[in-house]
Amino acid sequence: MRQPRSRHFEVALLLVVLGAFTLTTLPRLDEPFLVGHEGFNGAFFATSARNTLRFGLLATKAGPTPRYFGDSPPRAEDFYASTPYGYPLLLAATYAVFGVSERAGRSLSLTFCLGLITAFYLFGRATGAPLGGLAAAAAAASLPIMHEFGPMTLGQIPSLVFVVGLYLAYFSYLGSGAGSALWGVALCLLVAGLLDWQVYCHVPVLMLDFAWHERKERRRWVGFCLFLLLAAALPLLLFLAHPYWLGGFHYLTGKLRQRTGLAPAVQYTSSGFAFVLWRYLCLMYKPATVLAAVVGLVVPTSREGAPLRQAA
Amino acid sequence: MSEAVYIHVYCTFGWILPVCLALGALAQSVAKVVGELTVGALAALLLSLLFVAASGHARARLEASRRQSLAPIQVGKKLSSELRQGEIVMLRNPLIQFVPQLKYYLEHDFILRPNIQTTAAVEAQCPACRFLLMPLDPKDRAGQQLEREASARYPRKMIEGYQVFDLRAASRGPSPPPR
Numbered sequence: 062m063r064q065p066r067s068r069h070f071e072v073a074l075l076l077v078v079l080g081a082f083t084l085t086t087l088p089r090l091d092e093p094f095l096v097g098h099e100g101f102n103g104a105f106f107a108t109s110a111r112n113t114l115r116f117g118l119l120a121t122k123a124g125p126t127p128r129y130f131g132d133s134p135p136r137a138e139d140f141y142a143s144t145p146y147g148y149p150l151l152l153a154a155t156y157a158v159f160g161v162s163e164r165a166g167r168s169l170s171l172t173f174c175l176g177l178i179t180a181f182y183l184f185g186r187a188t189g190a191p192l193g194g195l196a197a198a199a200a201a202a203s204l205p206i207m208h209e210f211g212p213m214t215l216g217q218i219p220s221l222v223f224v225v226g227l228y229l230a231y232f233s234y235l236g237s238g239a240g241s242a243l244w245g246v247a248l249c250l251l252v253a254g255l256l257d258w259q260v261y262c263h264v265p266v267l268m269l270d271f272a273w274h275e276r277k278e279r280r281r282w283v284g285f286c287l288f289l290l291l292a293a294a295l296p297l298l299l300f301l302a303h304p305y306w307l308g309g310f311h312y313l314t315g316k317l318r319q320r321t322g323l324a325p326a327v328q329y330t331s332s333g334f335a336f337v338l339w340r341y342l343c344l345m346y347k348p349a350t351v352l353a354a355v356v357g358l359v360v361p362t363s364r365e366g367a368p369l370r371q372a373a
Numbered sequence: 374m375s376e377a378v379y380i381h382v383y384c385t386f387g388w389i390l391p392v393c394l395a396l397g398a399l400a401q402s403v404a405k406v407v408g409e410l411t412v413g414a415l416a417a418l419l420l421s422l423l424f425v426a427a428s429g430h431a432r433a434r435l436e437a438s439r440r441q442s443l444a445p446i447q448v449g450k451k452l453s454s455e456l457r458q459g460e461i462v463m464l465r466n467p468l469i470q471f472v473p474q475l476k477y478y479l480e481h482d483f484i485l486r487p488n489i490q491t492t493a494a495v496e497a498q499c500p501a502c503r504f505l506l507m508p509l510d511p512k513d514r515a516g517q518q519l520e521r522e523a524s525a526r527y528p529r530k531m532i533e534g535y536q537v538f539d540l541r542a543a544s545r546g547p548s549p550p551p552r
Contacts, residue, residue: 085428089435094477097434098383104477181393190401192409196416197397201389203424208431210383217386224390259387334380341382346392347423354392357399369401373394 071191075182075198079175082202086171086212090164099213103166106214109141110153111161124307125149137308142316145300147255148216167212173219174211178202180225187229188368197369206345220257223249227260228372231267235274247292254296264293270371507538 094103109127112135120134125146129139152166159165178198185194201207211218230245253260268286275282304313342351358373404412507527509520511534520536523529527538 081424085424085432088432092435098381102383108477177389181397184394185397185401190397192404192412193397193401195397196400196412196420197393199416199420200396201393203420203427204389204392205423205427205430206383206386206389208427209434210386213383215383215386217383221387221390262387337380338385341380341385342388345382345385346388350392350396350423353399354395357395357397357402358391360399360402367398369394370398373391373398 068191071182071186071195074195075179078195078199078202079178082178082207082211083171083175085208086167086174089212090167090171092163092167094163094166099210103163103214106149106152107156107161107163107166109149110156110166113149113153114156114161122303122307123150124303137312140304140307142304142307142312143319145216145255145257145296146303147252148219148257151216151219151256152214166214170212170214170218173222174207176222177218177225180222180229184225184229184372185369188232190369193369200350204346204350209345216257217259220253220259223253223256224260224263227253227263227267231270232368232372235271243288246289247295250289250292251296254293255299261293261297264289505539505541507540508532508535509538510535 094100094107105127106125108129109125112126112129113121113123116134122140123146124135124140124142125144126135126139127141127149129135152169155165155169156162159168178201181197181201182191182194185191185197188194227246227249230242230249233239234242234246250260250264267289268282271285272282275285301313301317304316346354354373358370400412400416507523509523511520523538527540528542529536529538531537
């Protein structure tokens with residue numbers, strides 16, 4: 062009879078993965094915010110966080126001011142109200158505790174990177190696929206995008222941790238039907254939505270998946286969809302209320318036009334977009350990894366691996 | 374039609390979720406057929422190779438960026454201590470496209486313009502946008518023409534190996550060579 066693998070052994074393997082990633086990232090923590098996207102976003106959000114600490118939460122209306130360098134509190138036109146404002150606030154809180162430095166900013170991102178790697182393992186473990194979880198965690202720590210942009214100060218990385226948490230809570234709800242799991246879904250949606258946009262892409266995915274599971278219980282599916290829409294509306298409304306507070310209705314509609322592409326500065330085509338996306342995927346994920354992931358999506362899946370595949 | 378795509382390479386970070394979970398599902402499924410030990414060993418080998426390659430590539434890019442960019446920022450910090458708040462500096466250096474970074478370190482308002490002709494045009498449209506200082510890297514070959522033009526019109530001094538032209542002074546002929 063096969064011996065069950067020790068949980069301690071799995072944790073030890075996970076610690077090796079986390080340690081290796083940390084060791085390769087540590088030398089970069091003190092680098093100035095200078096070059097490329099990493100430097101740009103580092104300086105961009107660090108400036109905003111520094112302004113929040115300098116002028117206070119009320120004077121900056123808790124909003125991002127990454128392009129502002131004045132001596133007096135910022136005005137409406139000095140705000141960058143195009144992205145959720147949770148991350149600049151989180152960075153400001155980090156700076157308030159650890160001081161304004163490149164190390165503090167990147168340490169925050171590194172912490173969330175380690176959280177994301179751990180979340181993949183926990184996801185596998187919670188869904189009865191610890192080996193798959195370990196493989197996903199090791200893959201996350203090995204991908205070029207993690208090494209290149211993992212320590213970058215940006216809301217995407219913390220948000221992803223809560224997206225994985227969202228799926229964990231969802232699968233917990235599917236398994237148990239407990240109301241507490243629904244609170245977990247709502248909380249993860251709220252936090253992830255205040256940090257970055259990407260969580261909204263996962264709302265329709267959850268709706269479709271729930272429809273598949275509850276295809277005989279249409280009323281239950283409708284109820285769940287309404288709950289998801291309401292939970293997703295909260296961070297969205299909080300985001301929309303902020304530019305309105307900063308500069309009124311005209312300011313809000315201007316920002317919406319800008320972010321939805323209704324007021325584009327240049328034109329682009331779908332084929333061009335697909336080509337660039339594929340080029341980026343090859344660069345940051347490597348073609349062999351993408352191919353293996355596609356195989357993981359289409360081959361018949363074992364019972365243990367099914368939740369991993371569903372979430373993917 | 375010009376074609377541009379509004380997506381940065383780091384925006385593909387969200388793909389890490391489906392890619393990694395699909396790889397995990399693949400590992401879990403294959404383990405059913407060939408055994409966990411085989412899958413674990415194979416995954417460890419392949420992912421270790423990917424890890425080493427990815428971290429090495431990131432480190433190489435970091436080294437390249439260090440060589441490229443530290444000197445201008447040292448000048449920036451030195452300049453920052455000598456400038457008054459709100460002075461406008463015209464920069465021409467390899468980091469010209471990375472405005473937020475320079476602003477973050479200088480903590481001064483400045484505007485970047487690549488040459489004296491466009492500078493004059495900007496000043497004509499916006500008198501308040503007048504540039505006050507212009508640091509130039511003598512080793513920057515692309516800036517030699519600008520250096521000749523500036524030398525003929527403005528006084529200069531050396532700060533940490535950089536020529537800093539004082540654009541506040543009126544044009545009064547060639548300046549003496551820097552000390």
